[in-house]
Amino acid sequence: MKRIAVDMDDVIADATQKFCDMYKAEFNITIEKHDFLGKEFFDVIPAEHQKSVHDYHFQKGFFRDLLVMPHAQMVLEKLSKKYEIFIASAAMEFPNSLNEKYDWMKENFPFIPWHNIVFCGDKSVIKADYLIDDRLKNLKGFDGKGIVFTAPHNLKKAYEQFTRANNWLEIEKMLL
């Protein structure tokens, strides 16, 4: 059975939307995903807001109630009949996230067993046939087939070496 490793933030969990929502709540400024295509969220906010926004990731609860990316549950449940699915999150960067991510997975992806969840820092340590991820640093270090999952920040030339999936329905077509 082939194995697919799947990133969490901005692949199955909508972390970017949470940034937009928290920013709106704090500064009463609306930024939407299409406002920073090809850029990071941090590139489109003023210097005096950087520190405050950077801290969002580290706030208790940040990772616990992220929205599930559309169709991720349905497609991953189908894929899990044909592939071994491992969720691989670079969670170690945010130690506060470890338990929140674990609980989030249990709530939203109960069909993925705990022993198929991996929290790491460097994804080059992951052995799998495919990696679905939104970050170049993760895809580059991986030695199977990398699939870049579209997020605002990754609409850049550097990603052209990878197959792109814009959403989970495209992943379904690609892998099933």
Added chain:
Amino acid sequence: MKRIAVDMDDVIADATQKFCDMYKAEFNITIEKHDFLGKEFFDVIPAEHQKSVHDYHFQKGFFRDLLVMPHAQMVLEKLSKKYEIFIASAAMEFPNSLNEKYDWMKENFPFIPWHNIVFCGDKSVIKADYLIDDRLKNLKGFDGKGIVFTAPHNLKKAYEQFTRANNWLEIEKMLL
């Protein structure tokens, strides 16, 4: 640079000793490691104590103050000059352990960066050249070179297919 993945419990952190200590504290019965060679701790305690002892793992704080295995720090620090060292713990089985293990690593192995720590369930997902581990299930699923690290429970025939290291000084000789 070749990569060594290293298990935590009973390889760098003395979880078995903590069981002995907690058992002594609860039941006032002394069990030492040489009392259960070739067996699990659970094999040498009466049935009426099983439930209580099984819960030790899940108690808050269990993983936070484990003793460091002798010479593990010195040898891993030396190895880290010649190899990439990843600490790979099947921590997902004990969600309470995630933050405790992270903090324990930071305190006791500050020279191992956070991005080289992996918490997983199934170690077949780890890509490395060597795995130092005390459990057959982990060593069997791994496709590099498995090194069994001696613990009371693993003095069994089933482990004969792996190179054995009885302590960290033997690892030093073997790999440096």
